[in-house]
Amino acid sequence: MASTKRFRAALAVLLLAGRLTACGGGDDAGGDVTLRFSWWGNADRAALMQQSIDLFQAANPTITVTPSFQEFEAYWQKMATETAGGNAPDVLQMDFAYLREYADRNVLLDLKKTDVRVDDLIPAFQGVGEVDGALYGVPTGGNTWCMFYNPALLAAAGVEEPAAGITWDQYHALVDTVSKKGAGRTYGGSNYRSVIYSFESYLLQRGGTLYTEDGALGFTEQQLIDYWTVGKQYVDDGRFIPSEKVAQIEPASPITKDLIATEFRWDNFFARYAAETEAELKIGPVPVTAAGGPTGQYLKPAMLLSASARTDHPDEAAKLISFLINDPQVGRIFGSNRGIPATNAQREAAVLEGPALAIAEYEKAIAPLLQKAPPAPPKGAGTVEAAFLRIADEISYGRSSVPDAVDTFFTEAEDTLAG
Amino acid sequence: MTTIPARVRYGDATAGLLFLTPWLLGMLLLTIGPMLASLYLSFTDYDLFDTPEWVGLDNYRRMFDDPRYLQSVTVTTAYVALAVPLKLAAALGVALLLNRPRLGQGLYRSAFYAPSLIGASVSLSLVWKSIFSDDAVVDRGLAAIGLDTGGWVGRPEFSLPMLVLLAAWQFGGPMVIFLAGLKQIPGELYEAAAVDGAGPWRRFRAVTLPMLSPVLFFNLLLEIIGAFQVFTSAFVIATGAAGGGGPAGSTLLYTVYLYGRGFVDFRMGYASAMAWMLVLGVGLVTALLFRTSRMWVHYAGDRA
Numbered sequence: 001m002a003s004t005k006r007f008r009a010a011l012a013v014l015l016l017a018g019r020l021t022a023c024g025g026g027d028d029a030g031g032d033v034t035l036r037f038s039w040w041g042n043a044d045r046a047a048l049m050q051q052s053i054d055l056f057q058a059a060n061p062t063i064t065v066t067p068s069f070q071e072f073e074a075y076w077q078k079m080a081t082e083t084a085g086g087n088a089p090d091v092l093q094m095d096f097a098y099l100r101e102y103a104d105r106n107v108l109l110d111l112k113k114t115d116v117r118v119d120d121l122i123p124a125f126q127g128v129g130e131v132d133g134a135l136y137g138v139p140t141g142g143n144t145w146c147m148f149y150n151p152a153l154l155a156a157a158g159v160e161e162p163a164a165g166i167t168w169d170q171y172h173a174l175v176d177t178v179s180k181k182g183a184g185r186t187y188g189g190s191n192y193r194s195v196i197y198s199f200e201s202y203l204l205q206r207g208g209t210l211y212t213e214d215g216a217l218g219f220t221e222q223q224l225i226d227y228w229t230v231g232k233q234y235v236d237d238g239r240f241i242p243s244e245k246v247a248q249i250e251p252a253s254p255i256t257k258d259l260i261a262t263e264f265r266w267d268n269f270f271a272r273y274a275a276e277t278e279a280e281l282k283i284g285p286v287p288v289t290a291a292g293g294p295t296g297q298y299l300k301p302a303m304l305l306s307a308s309a310r311t312d313h314p315d316e317a318a319k320l321i322s323f324l325i326n327d328p329q330v331g332r333i334f335g336s337n338r339g340i341p342a343t344n345a346q347r348e349a350a351v352l353e354g355p356a357l358a359i360a361e362y363e364k365a366i367a368p369l370l371q372k373a374p375p376a377p378p379k380g381a382g383t384v385e386a387a388f389l390r391i392a393d394e395i396s397y398g399r400s401s402v403p404d405a406v407d408t409f410f411t412e413a414e415d416t417l418a419g
Numbered sequence: 420m421t422t423i424p425a426r427v428r429y430g431d432a433t434a435g436l437l438f439l440t441p442w443l444l445g446m447l448l449l450t451i452g453p454m455l456a457s458l459y460l461s462f463t464d465y466d467l468f469d470t471p472e473w474v475g476l477d478n479y480r481r482m483f484d485d486p487r488y489l490q491s492v493t494v495t496t497a498y499v500a501l502a503v504p505l506k507l508a509a510a511l512g513v514a515l516l517l518n519r520p521r522l523g524q525g526l527y528r529s530a531f532y533a534p535s536l537i538g539a540s541v542s543l544s545l546v547w548k549s550i551f552s553d554d555a556v557v558d559r560g561l562a563a564i565g566l567d568t569g570g571w572v573g574r575p576e577f578s579l580p581m582l583v584l585l586a587a588w589q590f591g592g593p594m595v596i597f598l599a600g601l602k603q604i605p606g607e608l609y610e611a612a613a614v615d616g617a618g619p620w621r622r623f624r625a626v627t628l629p630m631l632s633p634v635l636f637f638n639l640l641l642e643i644i645g646a647f648q649v650f651t652s653a654f655v656i657a658t659g660a661a662g663g664g665g666p667a668g669s670t671l672l673y674t675v676y677l678y679g680r681g682f683v684d685f686r687m688g689y690a691s692a693m694a695w696m697l698v699l700g701v702g703l704v705t706a707l708l709f710r711t712s713r714m715w716v717h718y719a720g721d722r723a
Contacts, residue, residue, distance in 0.1 A: 077682050084467040101685075105468035244573025247666045248552045383684045390665070397575055397667040408486070416684070 033316050034064045039093035039303075040075035045337055052330045056323045063316050083107050088308040090317045094137045096301050099129065100215070101379045103136040109307040110134040114318035117326055120343040124299040124370060131376055137304030140325055141339025143268040144297045144363060144370065145201050147284040153261040157181035157188075162262070164285045171262075171287040176239050178261045187241040189262045190254055193231030194392030196385045198264050202227060204296030204371060205289055215378030217413055224406045228395055235396050243396040252276065267359050268302055268339055274355040283362045297366060298373045302339030336360065380416040387412045461692035466685045478692035488693070490668050491676040498579060498672060499646040502586040507638055510590035514597035515627075528598070535591030544655035547585050548572055572656065575669035582670060585652050593638040600634030601627070632716045640708060647701050650674040673697060 039049065046069050053065045068089070070078055076098065082088050088107060102108050111118075112135045118126075121139070129137035151161055157178040162171065175188030182188070192198045199219075200210040209218040234240045241260050255263040256277035264286070273281055286295045305324060307317040324330055331346025336356035340363055341347045352360050391409045394400040400408070436443075461478055463471035482488045513531055517524060537543050550556045553570035561568050571577035604627065612622045628635075653664075653672045664671030664679075673693070681690030 080467045080682065080685060102468075105466070107468060242573075243666065244570065245553065247573030248548075248570050380684075386683070390668075393665065394667045399575065399667045 033313050036089035037091040038089040040072045090311040094304040094306040097382045099376045103131045104379045108136040109309045116318040117322040125342050137306040139301035139342045141302045142299040143266045143302050146267045149262045149284050162284045166287045168287045187260045191240040192264045196388040201296035228402045271355040298371045383416045384413045457691040463688045465688040478689045491671045491673045495673040502583045503642045505587040506590050510593035514594045518601045532591035535589045544652050548656045575667040578669045604630045629717045636716045
């Protein structure tokens with residue numbers, strides 16, 4: 001009997017402990033507002049973010065910001081589950097590819113209903129982040145599609161560095177020469193045709209778009225067949241690096257391992273690659289169909305700031321967003337960490353050097369060539385992007401014929417975009 | 420008399436239940452609850468954001484028109500069919516070697532068991548990936564004996580065998596169980612067999628295997644169930660082109676695809692339905708094994 005008594009006592013303690021922890025946490029202390037703020041990034045960005053938050057809190061003593069961050073992949077998994085649980089953070093970092101996904105599901109706040117300050121955004125960013133007339137995200141910085149090249153590898157093959165106005169034919173000849181000189185060890189380039197953004201720039205150069213205004217695919221099966229057929233041909237004739245070599249070094253890029261001389265990417269990757277390789281990389285032009293033709297480049301928001309539709313403090317959330325995109329001190333703190341800044345004030349304040357300076361100068365040089373950014377990609381764009389890469393890869397591996405692959409892609413993409 | 424007073428028996432049962440409470444609560448809240456929720460979700464269209472919408476058997480029907488789903492079933496079946504026999508053979512072989520008393524036996528046992536302890540870790544998968552790359556240990560070793568395979572990681576025909584080898588290498592778990600089983604076999608049986616003139620192979624077939632069959636059955640069951648659920652190695656090693664399963668879908672294991680559908684494509688209803696199909700599939704295989712076990716599993720004291 002004694003043991004039962006002791007057991008009951010222990011149980012009571014357990015239950016009590018459960019109660020206590022259940023009601024801990026939460027309540028704001030008298031009138032002060034707490035904002036939860038989530039972003040993706042690494043420890044470097046977290047340090048910069050904390051400095052900016054400290055500044056914001058000093059300027060707004062009644063607002064406390066509780067930050068949290070993850071790596072990109074983990075961030076979106078957490079965001080999906082938190083949002084599903086009705087527990088989204090008040091302010092969150094948003095990716096252009098997911099903007100519509102979240103906006104269409106009514107989980108983002110229309111910032112036009114707050115007094116968020118967006119008047120100082122550079123012209124290319126005015127209106128970006130709008131979906132059907134509502135403003136769901138404000139860009140913090142941007143990047144453009146471009147070519148990276150390794151001058152040393154080009155020089156070793158006796159090829160000149162690509163200059164503005166280089167045509168696709170000239171580019172493919174360049175790749176061929178470098179690959180032949182590389183003798184199976186180094187190559188002129190990788191199969192850029194398996195990346196959807198390359199295809200997008202191909203379409204933009206021809207006056208088309210990846211997605212239509214109402215979120216369907218903006219191109220025909222034949223266009224994709226033509227595009228992928230050429231890619232396959234260049235994989236087979238050894239112009240592009242074989243897929244199995246790329247797979248082994250994933251997630252690193254072959255250009256950082258001195259395996260290829262050119263690669264197409266968003267220009268913000270330049271800073272990352274510079275940190276990952278000893279080679280002196282440079283940023284070059286996107287080839288055109290004919291001299292003087294459009295480059296298909298536009299300024300894409302690198303990331304946006306959004307607020308949750310369910311936040312209890314929309315005005316404070318807008319205040320934080322305005323501060324993070326407009327305040328010159330914040331611009332100086334971040335430099336190019338969030339892309340080249342999106343507002344004039346922060347562009348002037350940011351002190352750029354090294355790779356960041358190279359990116360900024362590149363963006364400045366091509367500014368006159370930029371086209372208007374396409375509308376935010378439709379819901380499911382992230383899945384379509386992944387399917388494009390995966391299915392194109394099956395062609396490279398010889399697992400699928402081009403027409404079959406295109407057929408598969410259209411089936412999957414249309415299924416995804418339909419909902 | 421051995422009858423126990425009812426009052427005491429009742430008290431024991433209560434205490435037993437009370438002691439089990441943490442486990443029972445965990446089981447109810449963390450296992451049964453979510454399982455029932457996923458069963459419900461498998462009949463809905465659920466994207467994690469909007470409220471689930473009832474679609475009946477739609478998710479289940481769609482699976483059979485989904486080439487990637489069928490691909491994942493093929494890959495997983497191949498994986499189970501290759502990994503389980505290989506792993507059990509290795510486990511039994513090493514257990515037989517370790518069964519004889521010799522110096523440093525404990526050390527050997529621990530050494531062979533060690534890989535199983537670190538098996539599911541991410542870092543190990545990364546190491547595995549690097550030793551199977553171009554010009555790494557495996558490539559060079561094979562080239563030295565005239566087999567020029569190149570790196571295994573990026574080649575669709577070699578990527579699954581690479582995962583199978585990783586699984587087989589972690590044979591420590593079943594090995595320990597085999598060892599315990601081997602210790603249970605009475606020495607007289609071997610002596611009698613030897614007197615009858617049976618050689619080592621005959622003794623193994625006629626004595627060891629039948630006497631070990633219950634343990635073999637147990638291991639087979641556990642390993643098959645485990646193999647159907649393998650995830651980490653494929654997820655880490657063969658990230659492939661976006662969404663996992665690469666290169667060219669050759670390592671698209673069931674769980675990898677399930678994860679992608681749920682957490683990358685936000686098709687949580689479909690992913691739930693996939694999970695339940697896996698439960699059904701594994702249940703079916705288990706039932707089949709139990710059925711056939713009567714023919715080859717011998718329990719001590721059986722008439723057979």
